[in-house]
Amino acid sequence: MSGRAIVVTSGKGGVGKTTATANIGLSLASRGQKVVLIDGDIGLRNLDLILGVENRVVYNIVDVVSGRCQPRQALVKDKRISSLFLIPASQIDQKEAINADQMRDLSTQLKEEFDFVLIDCPAGIEQGFRNAVAAADEAIVVTTPDVSPVRDADRVIGLLQGSLGEPQLIINRMSMAMVKRGDMLDQQDVLDILAIRLLGIVPEDEAVVIAGNKGAPVVLNGGSPSGDAYGRIARRILGEDVPIPELNGHSSFAKRLGQFIFGR
């Protein structure tokens, strides 16, 4: 079996890469996929916190590539879904503790056993980025609808096209209210500039912040707008043709009514 290795990247920090990685991973796993998340942000470990498994971490990725442990010893099993695993980043090493070849080997090894290897890429376009990209076959670029993340995403897409082909885009933290007021780029502005395939739009949602602090990603509590958006993104990754409701503005009352009446 050979799984898909997907890097989640953005260029800019703070746009929600780690949250996206955790939520997509959980969504895929809850749909029966065997998923491993790799925290590629060596030195700044976060993914374990978002998943709420920080107390289960024993070994980390630097231990694996330097041969201090076997890859399966470093796999931290999720406490909710048994087909989801995490390889945590090291909190004490530097980005240079790992090179691109080692990441590639690790990912090849993991793909034998997992359907999905999701790599959470560090911010920036330096060594950590190159390592994360080297390990991947596909890429997801996350941006928020703000001018500087969009510009950085554009730069990253340019770099990725040299090695991985065309990435797919997630627009995170879309605030329909601000778009309506004209205070924010809307999805079409972002797509005009970045011109790559849209994988999904995640609305601005307070639940994400709460979930991150609690270590219980939003996809776990059904009914939150962002959790539902990640669920749809996971289905699209699995090849389902799921419409992007956020693309046509907002979930208006009339639409909700229609959904209620027609049962979808």
Added chain:
Amino acid sequence: MVRGNHTRIQTNEWVELVVSQGGTSLFSIKGLKEGPTLLFDDHAPFADVVAAVEEELARADGFFRGSPIVLHFGDRPLQKEEWWHLKETLHREGVLLRYVVSNDATSRKMLYREGLSVRESVPLPRTEKTDQDPLPPEGQRASYLRHGMRGGQKEVFDGDVILAGDVNQGAEIIAGGDVVVIGTLRGVVHAGYPDNARAVVIALNLTPLQLRIGPLIAIPEEGQNHRGVLHPEVARVLDDQIVIEPYNGKL
């Protein structure tokens, strides 16, 4: 640390500096009309070459900083990681690239995807000096790019540049002649570099951050967002000023 040997060859046409190590030549620097050109040996281990370049640049003490140079990779099949390694070194020393040359098709493709201006062969030592207008006659030298440009990518070409796609913010085109963008121009363009004020810039949507033609620089007003509607415009120099007007199919 590489301790290179240096041999300086001087002829009427060019100056050549050969850097070698233990009898193996690593690379040479030629002063050509295109600017300083680094020619890499086809067979020397690339890590040695990069180390030698690094040392040479350190020795040159900023001489190459800011002046665009040409890289000639010869027949060497260049790996992307090797290029990144070299790029880092050049970047650290503040060396700018004019274009790169490679005779290897795979390497050319890789370098091209890395956003570089790539050529197949460089006109090596010229036998005659031309003191005329460095620009080739109109339409005789054009570079056609069948892709857009993203932030951080740069295209430098000493003729006209035609590009099918968008030029995004943070991307840069420097052309000796005209620049035609069949798409939206949001980045920075310098047409008629360095001093050809007859050059024009045409784009289906002309909303650049900054527009330079020959010796002039213009900062266009914040453009309207023509979403989905194309407003072809042409920028040219009239009375020592860059003016932008609608493009109606003729200049």
